[in-house]
Amino acid sequence: SLIWGIVGEDLPEESNQVVLSKDLVDSDGLPAPQIVYKVNENSNRLLKFNIDRCLESVRAAGAIETLVSTPVRESGWHLIGTTVMGDDPKRSVVDQWGACHDVPNLYVMDASTFPTSGATNPTATIMAVALRNTRRMIGERRNQKVA
Structure with a gap:
């Protein structure tokens, strides 16, 4: 068996930001920071491209069965x-x-x-x-x- 991981550059996304929460506050009543994070479409395309290249490589090497797990991208890197x-x-x-x-x-x-x-x-x-x-x-x- 072979496990192959892909980790790439997390490109800037204009809508990603740190804002003050409307719901969460600290013990003094001050708004807590909230992270707004979204992977942009270009990053998703780059990830898919690299997954496809990995699959091509292992199949060319004789892999009988391949499995691609769901990326953990939305958690951020x-x-x-x-x-x-x-x-x-x-x-x-x-x-x-x-x-x-x-x-x-x-x-x-x-x-x-x-x-x-x-x-x-x-x-x-x-x-x-x-x-x-x-x-x-x-x-x-x-x-x-x-x-």
Whole structure:
């Protein structure tokens, strides 16, 4: 028997967002965050294309029986991009160093600054970017902007 898994890039979808819940509140009565997540049609087509290629490969290798399980896509993978990094404040939340465009001295150093994700855990990349940004913050500490 052979098990073959497909994990791909989770492309940005404009309707995906984090919103304040209308129903759920915390102990202080503040609205809880709610994740709105949908896989776009292009991502579904890419997944189907790759499933078809896997089936072709195993059948060409002599597979007698094949079974495709339902993807667990709707649970999401590495959901990122809510504070995306970029040069244009109209299209991004933070600059290349994680500094918020609109709030002086506020830095974001996690995967939310990445515009899209790869197929594997982003932990090492998060750590490398955070280390790079922290070293710059230390070097620039005397030039901080005050809100």
